[in-house]
Amino acid sequence: MIVTSVTVRVPAKINLQLAVGPLRPDGYHDLVTVFHAISLFDQISVAPAAADGVTVSGEDAAQVPAGNDNLALKAVAALRAAIPRRGAGTRGLASRGAAPDDTPGVAVTISKRIPVAAGLAGGSADAAAALVACNELWGAGLSQQELCEVAAGVGSDVAFAVLGGTAVGRGRGERLTRALVPPATYHWVLAFADGHLSTSEVYGTLDRLRTLPAPGGRPPRMGDSRPPYPPAPGAPGASGARGAAAASGGAPASGHAAESAATAPELSTQLMAALRAGDPRRLGRSLSNDLQAPAISMFPALRKTLAAGREFGALGALVSGSGPTCFFLARGASHATDLAVALSGAGVCRSVARATGPAPGATVIGPQAP
Numbered sequence: 172m173i174v175t176s177v178t179v180r181v182p183a184k185i186n187l188q189l190a191v192g193p194l195r196p197d198g199y200h201d202l203v204t205v206f207h208a209i210s211l212f213d214q215i216s217v218a219p220a221a222a223d224g225v226t227v228s229g230e231d232a233a234q235v236p237a238g239n240d241n242l243a244l245k246a247v248a249a250l251r252a253a254i255p256r257r258g259a260g261t262r263g264l265a266s267r268g269a270a271p272d273d274t275p276g277v278a279v280t281i282s283k284r285i286p287v288a289a290g291l292a293g294g295s296a297d298a299a300a301a302l303v304a305c306n307e308l309w310g311a312g313l314s315q316q317e318l319c320e321v322a323a324g325v326g327s328d329v330a331f332a333v334l335g336g337t338a339v340g341r342g343r344g345e346r347l348t349r350a351l352v353p354p355a356t357y358h359w360v361l362a363f364a365d366g367h368l369s370t371s372e373v374y375g376t377l378d379r380l381r382t383l384p385a386p387g388g389r390p391p392r393m394g395d396s397r398p399p400y401p402p403a404p405g406a407p408g409a410s411g412a413r414g415a416a417a418a419s420g421g422a423p424a425s426g427h428a429a430e431s432a433a434t435a436p437e438l439s440t441q442l443m444a445a446l447r448a449g450d451p452r453r454l455g456r457s458l459s460n461d462l463q464a465p466a467i468s469m470f471p472a473l474r475k476t477l478a479a480g481r482e483f484g485a486l487g488a489l490v491s492g493s494g495p496t497c498f499f500l501a502r503g504a505s506h507a508t509d510l511a512v513a514l515s516g517a518g519v520c521r522s523v524a525r526a527t528g529p530a531p532g533a534t535v536i537g538p539q540a541p
């Protein structure tokens with residue numbers, strides 16, 4: 172069968188934990204994060220063309236770069252470069268598949284539902300989908316692991332969008348280990364904000380906030396329960412036990428995990444235990460995000476959004492990644508509907524959506540034959 176176009180569905184992600192280490196010399200931060208893919212999907216089609224190009228429709232389409240800055244096009248170029256490398260030696264490029272000479276390019280069509288610059292890794296999702304789609308279109312036969320390796324060079328969150336599910340990310344977020352947890356479905360409500368945040372600016376704000384003196388006169392450490400800057404509601408920029416307890420609105424817990432996270436972020440044992448138990452109440456209490464405080468300092472309206480969700484009975488409330496989307500854990504499907512209606516009526520966000528997780532990673536849903 173000659174495949175003329177391939178369509179891939181790809182999920183948004185939220186971070187159930189995002190613990191951020193110090194700034195590295197390369198401008199990135201070491202992370203320990205728990206990625207969770209949710210059922211909010213973009214759809215991407217690729218077809219042979221004379222040259223690479225992209226068209227975008229749907230949510231926030233005008234905000235997506237259309238030229239070579241588009242992350243999906245960068246992913247196409249990265250895969251094209253990876254195929255001959257991988258095929259070198261006994262197996263040539265032809266045996267691994269490649270774009271035919273007369274149509275060396277790819278026309279990428281992106282239909283967006285994931286908002287742009289919203290902390291949901293929408294751009295990374297599109298890049299992951301482009302990798303999976305071109306792998307199929309060109310018959311390149313790269314395994315998921317090999318696609319994840321190419322994805323890691325395209326952006327920090329791209330490999331996770333290939334993998335999906337729930338996974339622990341380390342390094343920049345690109346070194347992934349699938350979370351070994353029993354099957355469970357969690358019900359989430361997303362509150363989309365009226366505005367955007369730049370990921371690199373939120374990381375930069377975190378770095379600046381961390382240089383401010385703490386109440387005792389020493390530089391603040393991750394895990395400080397009383398930060399010198401306006402604390403996020405319930406999550407004072409802390410990872411680990413303190414941040415987790417605070418994120419649910421409880422009192423900051425004591426413990427060493429958050430303190431040691433100042434130099435080396437650590438996986439929250441509380442969060443992983445909640446996931447292993449499949450217990451939404453414990454999960455809600457265990458959510459934490461070091462980027463929440465800087466995101467709120469740049470977008471103070473988020474404080475009200477998070478407070479409203481808690482007031483309406485969310486088991487947990489957190490800024491997603493670098494924001495400004497907030498997500499809430501509901502007790503079940505009907506509570507998620509109630510929560511979505513209440514948040515929407517409270518006027519604390521631009522719009523709301525329900526989603527379940529975990530969702531599968533980038534998945535081919537339609538190669539089309541002529």
Ligand code: C5P
Nearest residue numbers: 198199200202326327343344370371374
């Ligand atoms: O890798 P990606 O292009 O998605 O990252 C966007 C920006 O977010 C980076 O340029 C960097 O400023 C920041 N970042 C970071 N540490 C990470 C991931 C991203 O500082 N682990």
